[in-house]
Amino acid sequence: MVNTQLINPKSIVVVGGSDNIQKPGGKILKNILDGGYQGNLYVTNLKSESVQGIKTFADVTDLPEGIDMAVIAVAAQFCPKTVDVLAKQKGTKAFIIISAGFSEENEQGADYEQQIVKTINEVNGCLIGPNCIGVLTTHHNSVFTTPIPPLEKEGADFISGSGATAVFIMEAGVSKGLKFNSVYSVGNSAQMGVEEVLEYLDETFDPNESSRIKLLYLESINKPAKLLKHASSLIRKGCKIAAVKAGTSEAGSRAASSHTGALASSDVAVDALFRKAGIVRCYGREELADVAAVFMAKELKGENIAVITHAGGPAVMLTDILSEGGLKVPSIDGAKAEELLNKLFSGSSVSNPIDFLATGTAEHLGFIIDACENDFDHIDGMAVIFGSPGLFPINEVYAVLDEKMRTCKKPIYPVLPSVVNAKGAIDEFLAKGNFGFSDEVNFGKAISKVYQTPIPQPIIKDEQNVDVKRIRNIIDQQSDGYVAPDVVQSLLDAANIPRVKEFVSNQLEELLELVKIVGYPVVMKVVGPVHKSDVGGVVLNVESDEQMTDEFHRLMKIEDAEAVMIQPMLSGLELFVGAKFEPGFGHVILCGLGGIFVEVLQDVSSGLAPLSQSEALTMIRNLKGYKLLQGVRGKEGVDEHVLADVVERVSRLLECSPEIKEMDINPLLGKGKKIVAVDARIRIEK
Amino acid sequence: MVNTQLINPKSIVVVGGSDNIQKPGGKILKNILDGGYQGNLYVTNLKSESVQGIKTFADVTDLPEGIDMAVIAVAAQFCPKTVDVLAKQKGTKAFIIISAGFSEENEQGADYEQQIVKTINEVNGCLIGPNCIGVLTTHHNSVFTTPIPPLEKEGADFISGSGATAVFIMEAGVSKGLKFNSVYSVGNSAQMGVEEVLEYLDETFDPNESSRIKLLYLESINKPAKLLKHASSLIRKGCKIAAVKAGTSEAGSRAASSHTGALASSDVAVDALFRKAGIVRCYGREELADVAAVFMAKELKGENIAVITHAGGPAVMLTDILSEGGLKVPSIDGAKAEELLNKLFSGSSVSNPIDFLATGTAEHLGFIIDACENDFDHIDGMAVIFGSPGLFPINEVYAVLDEKMRTCKKPIYPVLPSVVNAKGAIDEFLAKGNFGFSDEVNFGKAISKVYQTPIPQPIIKDEQNVDVKRIRNIIDQQSDGYVAPDVVQSLLDAANIPRVKEFVSNQLEELLELVKIVGYPVVMKVVGPVHKSDVGGVVLNVESDEQMTDEFHRLMKIEDAEAVMIQPMLSGLELFVGAKFEPGFGHVILCGLGGIFVEVLQDVSSGLAPLSQSEALTMIRNLKGYKLLQGVRGKEGVDEHVLADVVERVSRLLECSPEIKEMDINPLLGKGKKIVAVDARIRIEK
Known part of the structure; x- marks a missing residue:
């Protein structure tokens, strides 16, 4: 665990510090010194009595006790011993090893690395590196880079x-x-x-x-x-x-x-x-x-951006990219807009983008920002694009920008395109602690990306009648491999995932009784052969006892036929929900529409288990074929909340069954609020 | 037309040149002077006798004759007169008007602008602007900006x-x-x-x-x-x-x-x-x-890029983005690779990315580039990523890069990430006439974009039996609006676009004769009502004379029924080809798959007429649903070349019929090499 000795050490030793600032050991010492480190600074160096104005110690054993942190820049082979002395004799709790030559290089190095970690763990210390550039905190600049x-x-x-x-x-x-x-x-x-x-x-x-x-x-x-x-x-x-x-x-x-x-x-x-x-x-x-x-920037509380500019082109490009990214550049009008327009040069526009022309002044910019902050309630944030053709300095404009960024509650995003002409003004503006973007389109992409990333929602565990105990019982009894169809069904039932009613029998009479529960038309499938369709083992739309009798006899003659299964003949939108166990990550759950959507368009949404209802809904809404779920051309769609329930129940099932390494419900037929699993596969690996 | 007087004027007058270089008229003169303009330079200024060391003329009338080009920076109201004098009395043929206040501002300004253009046209001169920053050529710096x-x-x-x-x-x-x-x-x-x-x-x-x-x-x-x-x-x-x-x-x-x-x-x-x-x-x-x-950069002749780096991270990100953009970062191995590896520090990798480590030298970079240039034949270009952690100068490395960019035949793309640490070295490198990228991912996107934009193909007009004369005859006889169904058919026939056989009659006996040509099963449609389906006016899969008789009587009873049409009942993939006339651009031709592909996924390819066979093929191959055309899951697809023929014929039809403002063949049914238009609409506006 990172400790306070690493963040804010009272004392630091640079092991292998030198005068050569073109080498890591010299440069890191220089950076610590230049950063005005406030604690006690020690240096070890075999050859010089002092480096960079600091008296050195020839060896770490010579150091006083009670050194919080060590920066180590000596060859890998010397590191285990150095760490040992510091950790056990000098009370050092934080180590930054910048030297290379450890596990990234060879086995000997990996061995050094292990010894060091063992030593540091023994004193409950912390180690950054090896083979790194170091650490920077507000208390010390322990990196060898600039x-x-x-x-x-x-x-x-x-x-x-x-x-x-x-x-x-x-x-x-x-x-x-x-x-x-x-x-x-x-x-x-x-x-x-x-x-x-x-x-x-x-x-x-x-x-x-x-x-x-x-x-x-x-x-x-x-x-x-x-x-x-x-x-x-x-x-x-x-x-x-x-x-x-x-x-x-x-x-x-x-x-x-x-x-x-x-x-x-x-x-x-x-x-x-x-x-x-x-x-x-x-x-x-x-x-x-x-x-x-x-x-x-300050928190952007909505999606409406005012684009403020003195140059048309970048404002147009920014408006394009914001619109594409889901943000809005809404019209601005009304009495307050007129009032603002009257304060600007003739020819200006306030309709958003707000263009105050190439001749626009710092004062104008102030008026515009104030109006966006105070008068235009529907504006949530402002992007200000201001550069220079190189005629005169624009520091005054940037001074207004600086002041308004400090005082306004709404976020202001400065786009400063004149990286050559206004370099001085930009540097001055940034030196005051501001940030700025050089390219409006890259800024637009960045803010859209932030806007499109929702903050994580709490997972509210609706119990949903998922019978965890029963699931565990079933899983515990399974051995590795694909689970038998009846066990799959039991698991779906225990997880409360609706499935198609189906019955299996090798007795015609029994099936003729069972069909009364299912109701015609039914699908008949041979049980036994693996690739049922290929051997003619699936019959759709069986509508009468007579037809069932004929087909039963035909199916039972197929090689390996053991029995016949009947299911109701269902219609609806083909969907699927699946999952794959990714080591370390857990279950990645996938869902989507079947048929061409998955086969041709690879239209699949993914989410990491456990999934909340809202995450499942987001997955569903991100599907390219989402409109089909909503229903198109008068065709009934599928209730997205019911589908989200199924996804969530799959997530609950997986959550209590880490042994499930693969799972597929495909197809899942949906029509309105009715969704049923027609076929499913589950593979277990314990 | 732009003329040589604009590009390489023997003499220039700056009208309204001044000493104030914070104003356009002063700055543009300064830029011309700073640029070392070689011709005769004149300045007009009402108030000063000389500006920026040049003796001025009070008015353009005072200027000598034979001034090639004028840069005008006086208020809009004075411009028409100024231009008139220069054009008609001084022989000026090129004008750059940087002043604003013309058509972009108000009607008065638009009027000035028209007068100016008229005058310049009269002397066959050329005008850039007004309201612009000017023109830069290798002969003169006539812009007021930096x-x-x-x-x-x-x-x-x-x-x-x-x-x-x-x-x-x-x-x-x-x-x-x-x-x-x-x-x-x-x-x-x-x-x-x-x-x-x-x-x-x-x-x-x-x-x-x-x-x-x-x-x-x-x-x-x-x-x-x-x-x-x-x-x-x-x-x-x-x-x-x-x-x-x-x-x-x-x-x-x-x-x-x-x-x-x-x-x-x-x-x-x-x-x-x-x-x-x-x-x-x-x-x-x-x-x-x-x-x-x-x-x-030099011409990239293939898709294989060697990523050369001394830092892993940027190489990984670049490899990611190149792969995503359709370029390749292929493995490098074999004896020559071993040979190269032996010249680098231990721990380097040449398998591509070629990583010669943080400690890698300028000499190493030279070895690597030489090997990519001479030994690794499958490499088409090199991206070299080299920055600095700030320890020592890297000018030597960039000197090698500079030399190799000059001498190598394969293109080298330098990525120079250390915009702070190596600023001096980068500036020196660029000052030698080189280019460089600061971000590897932005470079990767740019090169992918270039790679993905094909050069235009010549349009080979395969006559394809498109009967242009017949098409023109038909079009000439039409008045504005949607064209009658039989005329649409004639146009399709003249353009040699295969269409479904269909017959219309209000006599049952006649239809019963005609069906022998079409062959059962057929589709019957009522003729007369606009929304046929809504009034029950479409019957699919009519299989016998008896059924046709029944349906005929039913259809003819529908309000507005005039006759009944019969078509063969076809199956196949639903496709469409359409076009819209975009003023100025001409016909934008669209094609795609029907059903959900167009309705839900907006999967439409577009191209500008006239289209060549290869452009039509590219459009088809860019469809998200392209795999369906190739055939999936054992289902027969559609021959893309036959579909491309149809697209090309539509293009030929439109090419000789600019009066067609909208056209739709939807659906177009396709199966293998057989594609037929089932329904089509054409709107004419003359």
């Missing part, structure tokens, strides 16, 4: 599975004015991985003190359940989380694996996990930084 | 419908190392619009001298046919064109209209036009600049 972004408690907590990528993300971030509260590069994650750091941030979350923005860069998800638990917990506490999970494609996974040695998680499961947790999923560094900048 | 990008003949020709947006696009471009050959801001397009400038670039294209990269920013397309003609012509000559057309959404169109007063073109038609021309469609400034940078 840039060191502004560190403030309103900034983002950033945890990265890759050191170089962390650097590049910070570089992308600082140019947008992104601030940080902490940065953790977990390297080999020998003891603390991304998940453990997130756990710490969750468990120590203080609504008054903690940052509300978390950024993650992941190449593998080693502990999906832990990630889900703490990400969704933090988001429920009011945090916002955005993450890149690299390695989505097959080729990309290969790249990620060769890079980190990690096994690629199924991307569908990753996606389902992120959606369940409420994590905004990003696919690149720039995108992550743009989303993080959106997070830094 | 930045002035590097101007070289290998650079892009950039034509923009918006001045401010042109500035912001240049700012986005120069930070990626984008060079320009010319920049035209067309302002109000009073005489020359984007289309006319493109026409000039096409007609004067010189394979040895002209730039091969064209960039467009459009808010409206006033002359679609001209745009299509010259864009596709340029692309066929080896050029690459990328364009942003803003105003795609309804709200965005409103924004564009209020901005430019232009009518929004249907976005489907815009999309179809771009695809037909081979224009790479972009949706934002950054994206346009990224695509332009991709254009600047």
Whole structure:
């Protein structure tokens, strides 16, 4: 577990600190010094008596007792001994090992790594790395890289599975004015991985003190359940989380694996996990930084954006992308709009986009923002696009923007396109602690992405008559493999999933009695052969005793025929619900429409169990064929709530049956409020 | 028409040039001077005797004769007179009017604008603007804005419908190392619009001298046919064109209209036009600049990219996005790969991504690029990702990159993520005339977009027995409105579009004779009532004379019944082909599968007439339901070439019938090589 010694150490030793700031050991010491670290700083170095103005110790054994944290930059082979001395003799509880040459390199290195973790665990300490760039907190700059972004408690907590990528993300971030509260590069994650750091941030979350923005860069998800638990917990506490999970494609996974040695998680499961947790999923560094900048704005409480500009083109492009992303750029009119228009130069427009022309002034911008804040109640947020053709400085305009961003309750998103002409003004604006976007379309994509990621809903367990005890009884009696049809039926019954009435018999007389319960027309299927259709073993629309008698005799003559099953002949929309167990993630539940929708269009929604009613509904509504469920062309659809009930019951069934590794209800026939499972398969692996 | 006086004027007068470089008239003069303009430069100014070191003339009448080009920065009201004097007395043939206050402002301004155009047309001159930022060529910097990008003949020709947006696009471009050959801001397009400038670039294209990269920013397309003609012509000559057309959404169109007063073109038609021309469609400034940078690389001759990196994360993300975009990051192995691996530090990987580690050197990068260039034949291009954690300068690495980009035949795409740490090295690299990307994912999207935009194919007019003369005869006899069913049939027959055999009669005896030609089972439809199904006027699957007799009597009793039509009862996949006339664009032809595909999934492909066989095939292959045409689950599909023939014949029919404003063949039933039109509607407007 991350501890306070790592976050706010009273004393730090840099093991292997040097004067050469082109090497990690020298640079990390320089960064700590430049950051104005307030505690006691020690350095060990074999050769020099002092480095960077600090008297050195030749060996860690020479150090005084009671050193909170160690930054280690010596070769891997010396690390186990160093850690041992510090942990056991000097009371050190936090370790950052930046050296490489451990498990990522060879077996010897993996052995060093294990020894170190064992030692640190024994003293209940914490380890970041090895093979990482270090840690940044508001108390110390223990990274060997630059840039060191502004560190403030309103900034983002950033945890990265890759050191170089962390650097590049910070570089992308600082140019947008992104601030940080902490940065953790977990390297080999020998003891603390991304998940453990997130756990710490969750468990120590203080609504008054903690940052509300978390950024993650992941190449593998080693502990999906832990990630889900703490990400969704933090988001429920009011945090916002955005993450890149690299390695989505097959080729990309290969790249990620060769890079980190990690096994690629199924991307569908990753996606389902992120959606369940409420994590905004990003696919690149720039995108992550743009989303993080959106997070830094005040809370957007609705979907209506005023686009404020002095240049038409970018406003049009932004309006396009916002509309596409589900946000609105609503018309603005009425007396207050007229009043505003009168304050602007002739030719301006306030109908939204609000265009105050190339000649528009800082004062005009103030009028417009005030009107959006106070007069236009339906406006929830403002995007202000202001650049410069290079004629004169625009610092005054940005000063108004700065002031309004501070004072307005509605969020303001500045788009500052003149990265060349207004570079000075932009730098000044960002230096005041603001953020800004250089491209309106990238901003529009980022805010849409945030808007489209719902926060996780609490799971309300409606018992729904799911008989957990009976399910467990049945599962406990099963051995590995596909479960027998009658057992599948019992499980569906126990989970209260409606299924088609069906009867099996090898006696014609019995079937002729049973058909009275089912009612004509019926379907007859041979029992025994695996591929029933291929051997002519399925007869649809049997309408009379006479026809049933003929078909019974024909079916029983098929090779391997043991009996005949009858089911009512049902009509309705073909649906399916399925699930697959993904190690670490748990059950990924899939649902959709049958036929061409799944076969041709791959129209499948996925969600991570356990699913709430609202999650199941979202899955259903995300289907491309959703309109068919609503009913088209006068055809009756399927009640989405009843289908969501079925999905939720499947989730409940799986929740108490981790032994189910695969499950398929296909088809599931639906008509209005009536949905019944026609066929189902369940595979168990204990 | 753009003329040489605009591109390379021997003399320029700046009308309204001043000392105040915070105003357009002063700044444009400064830019021309700073650009080292080689010809004679004159300035008019009422108040000062000299500005910016140049002796002024008080009035244009005082100027000497024979001034090639005028840049006009005086108030709108003075412009008509000024232009008149210059055009008629001073022999001026090229005009750039940067002043505003013309048609974009009020009627008086529109009147000034008309006078000016009339005068310039009289002397066969050319006008850029008014209300624009000006023109940049390799000969003169006649814009009042900054930045002035590097101007070289290998650079892009950039034509923009918006001045401010042109500035912001240049700012986005120069930070990626984008060079320009010319920049035209067309302002109000009073005489020359984007289309006319493109026409000039096409007609004067010189394979040895002209730039091969064209960039467009459009808010409206006033002359679609001209745009299509010259864009596709340029692309066929080896050029690459990328364009942003803003105003795609309804709200965005409103924004564009209020901005430019232009009518929004249907976005489907815009999309179809771009695809037909081979224009790479972009949706934002950054994206346009990224695509332009991709254009600047050498020709990518295949789909296989080597991802070369010293940092794992960005390589994984790039591999993901390339794979998603249809490009490949293929494995690299074999003896040559081993040889390369031996030259790199232990722990490197050459399997692609090629990761030469954080410690990798400039020399290593050279080995890798050489191997990709010479040894790995299946590699078509290289993406090199190299940043810096900030420890030491990486200029040496970028020097190797620079050298290899010059010497290698395969394209190299540099991704330079360290916009902070390596800013100096990046600036130095770009200053050598190179381009570079800051974000690997944005680069990946841009190159995928270029890769996915095919160059336009020549239209080979297979006559296909389309009887143009007969079609014209029929069309000429029609009046406005929906065409009668028998005329629709004649048109389909003349266009050689197979249709279902059908006969109409109000005599039962006659129908009973005709059915022998059609063959049972047949469909019977009442003729007369408009909504046949609603009045029970359609009977499917009529199988005997007896049944036909009964149904005939029933149908003829329906209100408004005039006769009964019989058609064979057909089965097959439901398809449709339709078209809509879009003013300016011509016919947009649509095709797709019927039923839920069009109603629920809006699965429609569009193309701009005239369509070639290969364009029709591309449309068909882009359908989401394409797999159904190929046949799924043992069901027979539809021959795509036969369907493409039908689409092409519809195109031929429309091509000779501009009076057809709407057309629908729906359904069109297809089974294997047999496709027949079952129902069709045609609306004519002359």
